[in-house]
Amino acid sequence: xxxxxxxxxxxxxxPKDFNKDYGDEGFMLENGRTLPALTIRYETYGALNAAxxxxxxxxxxxxxxxxxxxxxxxxxKKPGWWDELIGPGKAIDTDRFFVVCSNILGGCKGTTGPAxxxxxxxxxxxxxFPTITIGDMVHAQKELADSLGIKEYYCVxxxxxxxxxxxxWAIYYPEQVKRIVVIASSPRFSSQALGFEVVxxxxxxxxxxxxxxxxxxxxxxPDVGLANARKLAHITYLSAIGMxxxxxxxxxxxxxxxxxxxxxxxxxxxxxxxxxxxxGTKFVDRFDANSYLHIxxxxxxxxxxxxxxxxxxxxxxxxAEVLNVNLSTxxxxxxxxxxxxxxxxxNTGKTVTSLELDTQFGHDGFLxxxxxxGKAVGRFLDSKIIPEAGTQAMPVFHDQDDFxxxxxxxxxxxxxxxxxxxxxxxxxxxxxxxNVTGLGIEKNIKGILDCIENDVSVIQRDxxxxxxxxxxxxxxxxxxxxxxxxxxxxxxxxxNELLRVAKRAIVTFPNFGHWTTRGSLMLHGRMPxxxxxxxxxxxxxxxRVLTLKDFYTLCNKEGLKIESIHYxxxxxxxxxxxALGFKTFGAEHVIAVVSKA
Numbered sequence: 099x100x101x102x103x104x105x106x107x108x109x110x111x112x113p114k115d116f117n118k119d120y121g122d123e124g125f126m127l128e129n130g131r132t133l134p135a136l137t138i139r140y141e142t143y144g145a146l147n148a149a150x151x152x153x154x155x156x157x158x159x160x161x162x163x164x165x166x167x168x169x170x171x172x173x174x175k176k177p178g179w180w181d182e183l184i185g186p187g188k189a190i191d192t193d194r195f196f197v198v199c200s201n202i203l204g205g206c207k208g209t210t211g212p213a214x215x216x217x218x219x220x221x222x223x224x225x226x227f228p229t230i231t232i233g234d235m236v237h238a239q240k241e242l243a244d245s246l247g248i249k250e251y252y253c254v255x256x257x258x259x260x261x262x263x264x265x266x267w268a269i270y271y272p273e274q275v276k277r278i279v280v281i282a283s284s285p286r287f288s289s290q291a292l293g294f295e296v297v298x299x300x301x302x303x304x305x306x307x308x309x310x311x312x313x314x315x316x317x318x319x320p321d322v323g324l325a326n327a328r329k330l331a332h333i334t335y336l337s338a339i340g341m342x343x344x345x346x347x348x349x350x351x352x353x354x355x356x357x358x359x360x361x362x363x364x365x366x367x368x369x370x371x372x373x374x375x376x377x378g379t380k381f382v383d384r385f386d387a388n389s390y391l392h393i394x395x396x397x398x399x400x401x402x403x404x405x406x407x408x409x410x411x412x413x414x415x416x417x418a419e420v421l422n423v424n425l426s427t428x429x430x431x432x433x434x435x436x437x438x439x440x441x442x443x444x445n446t447g448k449t450v451t452s453l454e455l456d457t458q459f460g461h462d463g464f465l466x467x468x469x470x471x472g473k474a475v476g477r478f479l480d481s482k483i484i485p486e487a488g489t490q491a492m493p494v495f496h497d498q499d500d501f502x503x504x505x506x507x508x509x510x511x512x513x514x515x516x517x518x519x520x521x522x523x524x525x526x527x528x529x530x531x532x533n534v535t536g537l538g539i540e541k542n543i544k545g546i547l548d549c550i551e552n553d554v555s556v557i558q559r560d561x562x563x564x565x566x567x568x569x570x571x572x573x574x575x576x577x578x579x580x581x582x583x584x585x586x587x588x589x590x591x592x593x594n595e596l597l598r599v600a601k602r603a604i605v606t607f608p609n610f611g612h613w614t615t616r617g618s619l620m621l622h623g624r625m626p627x628x629x630x631x632x633x634x635x636x637x638x639x640x641x642r643v644l645t646l647k648d649f650y651t652l653c654n655k656e657g658l659k660i661e662s663i664h665y666x667x668x669x670x671x672x673x674x675x676x677a678l679g680f681k682t683f684g685a686e687h688v689i690a691v692v693s694k695a
Contacts, residue, residue, distance in 0.1 A: 107185060108185040109167070109174075114142070119135045120132070128234055128237075133210060143185070143197040149249070153195070153248045153251050154197045154252055154479070155198050158259075159256075159257055159259050163201050164201045165178045167185055188472065188476070203230055206386035211389045222314045230396050232397070233266050250276065276419070277479070278418045280439060282436070283436060285402040285403055285442070304323065305387075308387065320387045324385065324390060333374070334430045335430065335462045336462065341370070419451075421450075422436060422452040423455060424436035425461065425463045426457060444568075444570075450555060456543075474550060508532055511533045514536035515574040517579045518579065518582035520540060520542075526552045537574075539561065541561075565591070565592065574599055576601070577602070590656065604689065605689075608630035608687055630686055646688050658692050661691045667687075
């Protein structure tokens with residue numbers, strides 16, 4: 099087994115076409131209109147197994163196409179747009195999975211769209227092409243999938259608008275879709291993103307050569323409008339940090355690639371000018387203005403909250419496990435919007451793992467930096483992955499005796515929230531021994547990846563920044579906070595939140611009142627170091643130095659009931675002191691079960 103690596107490309111590949119004539123009945127769209135026929139351009143990688151249940155369906159972003167991996171000819175300058183993620187031994191392993199990617203309905207890369215000839219008229223659809231939805235795109239893809247003999251979808255994967263499609267796949271076909279991966283997406287476009295979309299659409303439709311969408315037989319097409327719309331959209335795909343690094347005003351001439359100038363008196367000859375002009379010109383060569391408008395309209399109209407009454411209602415019937423990935427510098431689909439997907443899934447009792455990838459490339463990060471993304475996707479798909487050296491997070495507890503103690507405190511079949519879960523070892527152990535279901539919360543990306551490796555659902559979150567206020571009351575039987583409460587800025591608020599979302603809290607912490615700690619401070623006059631507190635004063639994560647007596651006082655003040663308390667003592671003296679009743683003096687590590695009084 100090997101960790102996700104950038105191996106050789108899948109190629110060569112050959113695009114294929116699915117064609118179906120629907121006759122008078124037509125292919126029904128969600129607005130009630132019909133298309134007489136469908137053509138869908140697609141590519142496949144790997145082979146469908148005998149059970150027809152190893153399919154991974156890749157949903158393309160707004161202006162991408164079916165060419166997700168491989169090469170057409172050895173002379174191709176670039177492979178498919180997600181070639182680093184799809185292929186033999188890669189995150190989406192084509193030695194194991196049957197991978198399919200198609201051009202979307204309404205597009206211009208071989209799938210039925212506005213530029214397609216309408217069989218009913220013999221002319222391009224143009225302005226008569228009906229408006230389409232994300233749901234229409236998914237239903238069209240399902241037609242293709244049925245023709246390929248796919249019975250069950252191991253996973254549906256999509257980034258950006260592809261994430262919209264992946265969510266619709268899970269909503270429409272819950273019995274067949276077992277997993278989805280949603281990357282850099284959200285339940286809807288934000289108002290800011292919609293504002294950019296409105297301007298981009300207006301730029302195209304107000305081009306003098308647009309002609310109401312019927313320009314296919316005209317000598318001039320709305321190329322200026324389409325190029326300018328692409329420039330505007332491309333800005334939203336980047337980040338302020340990435341743009342500043344790439345397009346500094348003092349950048350050397352050798353870095354001003356693809357320079358295109360308009361020779362106007364207002365040009366500043368800046369790298370960003372030539373870059374955006376290049377992007378606009380390149381886009382006109384490969385895309386159709388009508389297709390852009392129809393696909394953008396479908397994206398803009400996507401709104402799970404409005405369509406279903408709430409995001410929770412939208413996800414109520416899905417059965418798929420979900421991996422939701424957001425990007426730190428994405429302001430087209432900002433992380434706080436993406437997290438609404440996670441919250442809604444949690445509050446409807448679904449299985450979800452969520453993480454945030456740090457990237458300087460903004461929304462385009464999922465297409466550019468696939469290293470950590472590949473590890474997360476590969477482990478979620480249960481590809482042949484083992485953690486690389488140094489990635490294993492420190493276990494929550496350190497030996498089987500510790501696991502046994504927690505197992506004795508947690509009832510069979512309970513639902514458990516583990517805050518600061520590390521690599522998920524505790525939840526994995528409780529699942530195997532006590533049939534426990536659960537969710538971990540961890541802020542370290544390496545711990546997140548190890549949780550996925552251990553088949554533990556996990557949410558990436560800094561408790562000091564976000565807390566758990568979006569969790570429903572009574573969501574869990576137990577909430578475990580292990581060796582973490584002393585690191586929290588507001589432990590009182592967090593403890594009360596734990597007992598809002600769970601019936602009981604299991605709190606573990608190092609006891610600063612332990613005899614070795616007191617003795618060290620008295621003899622050496624320095625901040626004590628021990629097995630439980632192994633840090634120097636300048637690098638310790640512990641901002642609280644609570645003792646067992648402090649914890650009793652806090653619970654009494656807050657009206658909390660300590661149902662049971664246990665001590666983890668390795669030293670013979672510590673065991674003797676606690677046995678004699680000197681608990682605050684003797685306890686090395688405290689494990690308390692707490693509930694509302």
